[in-house]
Amino acid sequence: VTTATFTATGMTCQHCVSSVKAEVSKINAVTSVEVELSSGQVTVNSSTPLSDKDVLDAIAEAGYAAQVSSR
């Protein structure tokens, strides 16, 4: 299991959280996604390592800017 974290900006409510979770969950190999509204933190677990770009693109698809969290 691989865990990667990202920070999304602009989420204002639980609907936003849900839309980010839904988009990131579509990525192949993703097994779970947690999104924290207050901090914008998006934690992604996957069975194989993901490309950061795929995750950032998925978050962008949901409508939010994001960056890789410091690791």
Place this chain on the structure above:
Amino acid sequence: VTTATFTATGMTCQHCVSSVKAEVSKINAVTSVEVELSSGQVTVNSSTPLSDKDVLDAIAEAGYAAQVSSR
């Protein structure tokens, strides 16, 4: 056609707007619903007059407090 207006509080984004529109649209006789995020104004058109309570309940179902706008 009857038009009634309500003011909802707590909507923060277009997802919220969509959820209010979806709930209010379910009410029988409703023909269209407009929701303005910035003001919270919910404008409901219907083929027959609606009960205010039905509309307020629908907005509450979406997760927002609301009141009848001054008429």
